[in-house]
Amino acid sequence: MLAGMSASVEDVRVELERLRGSIDNIDAAIVYILAERFKYTQQVGRLKAEHVLPPADAEREASQIARLRRLAEDAKLDPAFAEKLLGFIISEVIRHHEQIAADSVKRA
Template sequence: MAGLAVARQEADQDTLETLRADLDRIDAEFLRALGARVAVCRNIAQYKREHGVPMMQPHRIGVVQQRAARFAEANGLDQAFMKQLYDLIIGETCRIEDLIIGAGIDGSAA
């Protein structure tokens, strides 16, 4: 019986390691996607600076927040969590846009 318990524990550990590897891969994809999102926001800031468009676009933030809320609802996530997550992401991209628009830089060091 002891051998069976050890084998089951090893199989469970292998399963856990496989699941953690899946999570690590997804985290890497998430961070790449976040980096790509920030890069696009830098391009938007450059466009806004060159064309005199104000940094703050409240209607656009509302669109993004509504899309995130729909995603949360469709995927069984807490909408308050999703709002907080997007508040953080939007806050950081607004900070970067402010730097680029205000200083006339490309924002690559931000």
């Protein structure tokens, strides 16, 4: 666009579509990454149930939170947001682990 000219409605539409295309790709990557993470945490849940270990591990979580907050700061992401997001994910993992443990008790 020439300097001093304002963007046309069409220019804005094209730019919005371009940006949203990248946002959609990132959202897809997040879904795939989360699916992979849950595959591993399910394995941890089965291992814990087999060996009668507790579903949650507060010490491990504290070190993950500290690490993620540092990574977020480096990446210019709000560390409080990163912590909230990790907490949300971990609470779902613990729910799965509790379910796996309850199922394994029922089967025993």
